[in-house]
Amino acid sequence: MRRSITAAAMSAALSIGVAAPAFANPTPGADHLGDRVFTNLGNGGYDVGHYDVAFDYRPGTPLMDSAVRIDATATQDLSSFSLDSTVRKLNSVRVDGRPAQFRTQDSTEKLYVTPDRPLAKGKRFAVEISYVSDRTYDPVSPAPADPRNVHWFEKPDGFVTFAQPDRAHEFFPGNDHPSDKATITSHITVPSDVQAVSNGTLRDKKTEGGRTTYTFGTRDPIPTDTAVFAVGHFTELDAKGPNGLPLRSSVATAQADASKAFVDDIPSQVAWVEKQLGPYPFETYGVLGVDGGYFAAMENATLSTFDAKSGLQGDIAHTATMVHELVHQWFGDAVSVNRWSDDMWLSEGHASLYSFLYQGDKGFRPTETGLKQWYEQDNSFRASDGPPGRPKDTISVLGTTNSAALMLYGLRTMVGPDTFQRIEQTFFRQFRNRAASTQDYIDVANRLSGKDYTAYFKDWLYGDHTPPMPGHPDWAPGQA
Incomplete structure (x- = not known):
């Protein structure tokens, strides 16, 4: 009796639309994120929380049966969405366990997915993709990351991947942009006489029938370009x-x-x-x-x-x-860049500055010796690659190192090492596990120093010529 009443009530509710999901106007998610250099990269309408990637490696063939599950949250009412992808062959796409329509567009390296029903804003959903990886497949990328366009590095006993800046979607479909970080689990099945390696910690290892599956996972979200998979x-x-x-x-x-x-x-x-x-x-x-x-x-x-x-x-x-x-x-x-084209200096500049400070502390080379050499070459770098906040092309994005390290060293000179350290640590704590922009860093530096260094940053980040180096009036940049 109770079941029949419940069924009747449900039927009545459905007849007046009570149980039907309400969508004001579901629309497709954006198929790029407006990166000035990587114009097609990234996708809108959702936020990825986790990737679960699987590869089945077999010697003697570049083909691997592969799969990825993407757990994401809709940030708008979605009628459809896109993923970055250049995988060799797509077998199937499912959204929340149901088959979804999909199509690819090679010119923009996109996989477009239409679920069988719209996804409401705030809904958590799962995308399951079965595909074949081909380690010899060389797609004609609209934005190759390096002149050789090699990202599957083949070895006699396996392979290793190189994803930066925009090649992780050769390995698995996803939102391949540093502004959308996620945790990653990887399952790599290999012959038992070789090993698999990936990010994070080894969560599980199982051997059956002469083949071993290694499962690795990250505790914290990472940008897709820092995912790595290796066999050997x-x-x-x-x-x-x-x-x-x-x-x-x-x-x-x-x-x-x-x-x-x-x-x-x-x-x-x-x-x-x-x-x-x-x-x-x-x-x-x-x-x-x-x-x-x-x-x-x-x-x-x-x-x-x-x-x-x-x-x-x-x-x-x-x-x-x-x-x-x-x-x-x-x-x-841990703090990724918000835009490759505008903010990569935050990553490369810091890494290079501290490597110079480390050399000085360890007695390998005086810190200022290397920095002065870079300063003398900086006009030439700006002419060829563009200033660090406005790199000219995809190769230049990865070359924002020199000017940005010099700029940070100049800031350190002006505010003093103690204040500079407070700026660095505060900025990191504030944006840990998030993506940060140039303006985010400027805001923290201005607040903690008590002075407005906006003009200083803009001269270094966007100027066509090398600005003066604070504290070093005798340093002179070379001519471009």
Whole structure:
């Protein structure tokens, strides 16, 4: 009796529209975020909370059965939405467990998804995508991140990925923009005689039928460009950092012994950076050392990645590069940039400044020696790449290092080291696990210094020529 009454009541409610979801006017989410250089990158209408990515690696083929689940929240009433994607082959797309219509557009590297029903603003929803990864697939990108356009680095025993700035969507569809950070879980299935490595901590490891699945996960949200996936023969080198911080490094086995001195230096590096910026922001840290080449040292979140031979061996003074990538864990990873084209200096400038200060503190090279050399070259960099707040192109975005480090060093000179440290630590605490803009940093600097340095920042960030260096009237920039 109770069930029939309930059914009747439900039927009556539906007949007058009580139970029907109300949408004022559901519309498609934006298919870009207005980045001046990466004009097609990013997507609007939702916020990603978590990615769950899976790869099935099999030797002898570049193809991998792959899948991603994206947990997101609608920020508007959505009739449809887009994702960044250049994956080789899409098998299916489901939204909240139901098949969804989808189409791709190669020219903009987009995957457009239309759920079978609109998504209300504030609704949490899940997108499940089955696809095939092809590590030899070379899409004609509208904005290649480097001249070689290589982001799957093949190795005799596996591969390693390089995602910065806009290539994570070659590995998995998503909102591939640093302003939308998310936690990531990865499941990588490999033959049991090789290992898999990814961001965060090892959550699970299961072997069945001669194949092993490694599950890694991050505790904190990270930008997609700092996700890394690797397969190969690795030796794990574990240690403890300050306050018991777990340090987990994985180095290609053939290079592990020669790299050990550099890896052993990581605890002291973390301690030094913590004195400048405050506690390390993630649950673990370490380095991934690969054998046989990598595009550049890269600040992958929790796992800075290097070519082991060139990045983790040689003169111990080269550990300054390791510190550069370590500082990115604070600036670039925990605090990501709001726009590649406008704010990348926040990441690169800080990493380079502290690597110079580290060299000075350790006696490798006086801090001002390297900075003066950069100052003398700065006009030339501005002519070729543009000023740090207005880089000319996708390659220049990654080259905002020099001018921004000089600008921050000048600010430090004007306000004094103590006030500068308060600015840095306050800015980091305020924007940790968020994306920050240039104006955000200027606001914090002005507030804590008690002076208005807006004009100073604008001269350095947007000027066509190198401004004077505070405290160094004898420094002269070279001519472009």
